[in-house]
């Protein structure tokens with residue numbers, strides 16, 4: 653198999669029904685993988701999966717809520733039973749909250765952290781026993797520029813969760829290396845998706861002079877999912893048009 657191909661590999665993309673996750677599911681299929689769209693919005697996930705299947709790609713959809721330990725373990729087990737392997741996990745599911753610090757409730761803090769941070773841990777923990785059997789295990793986590801800089805418009809819960817994802821990525825990378833599994837993160841800047849549609853004209857301060865696309869992010873996720881990056885672990889790729897250079 654030529655380097656960069658993902659034939660026979662099975663990928664799970666959480667939050668893959670739309671936006672960045674859908675672009676990730678698509679590019680992994682383009683390089684030969686089977687993509688399982690694991691989204692809380694099952695109807696949208698199924699529609700997206702059917703559209704990809706019409707193009708000749710191998711995909712399926714499951715209803716998975718990353719904030720629910722039961723939903724995660726049931727679905728991961730079912731996916732493994734169906735396909736006999738899990739090689740790639742893309743922890744992409746996430747929600748945004750822009751509530752200001754004085755108004756932020758405990759419930760809103762917990763709700764976001766359960767999805768954007770705890771969900772990344774629980775999905776990674778759940779796939780590890782299966783991924784250990786693969787000789788090309790890959791976990792890729794979606795962080796955010798807000799997790800590196802502290803978001804100006806994103807809530808403190810979002811910034812904290814996404815900063816946590818960066819630390820979690822490093823800790824998982826150390827643990828999983830002995831199984832030949834790499835764990836890396838992608839940190840997008842301002843990417844135009846449904847999540848950010850209301851702020852689509854904010855290009856100020858972006859050296860490359862445009863907002864990012866879901867495909868810009870998916871390209872980096874693909875690189876980290878492929879053998880092209882097999883000696884890289886615990887790393888974060890910034891996809892931000894040069895907004896944050898460090």
Ligand SMILES: NC(=O)c1ccc[n+]([C@@H]2O[C@H](COP(=O)([O-])OP(=O)(O)OC[C@H]3O[C@@H](n4cnc5c(N)ncnc54)[C@H](O)[C@@H]3O)[C@@H](O)[C@H]2O)c1
Nearest residue numbers: 667669671672692717718744745746796840842843845847
């Ligand atoms: N768009 C941006 O500018 C941007 C910037 C930095 C980071 N990110 C991160 O990239 C990821 C994808 O963002 P996007 O812009 O494509 O978002 P989006 O809102 O377009 O898509 C998110 C997907 O996650 C799913 N989802 C939400 N809660 C879920 C849950 N509990 N379980 C399973 N699925 C769930 C949604 O149904 C949706 O399909 C997120 O983690 C986000 O924080 C986005």
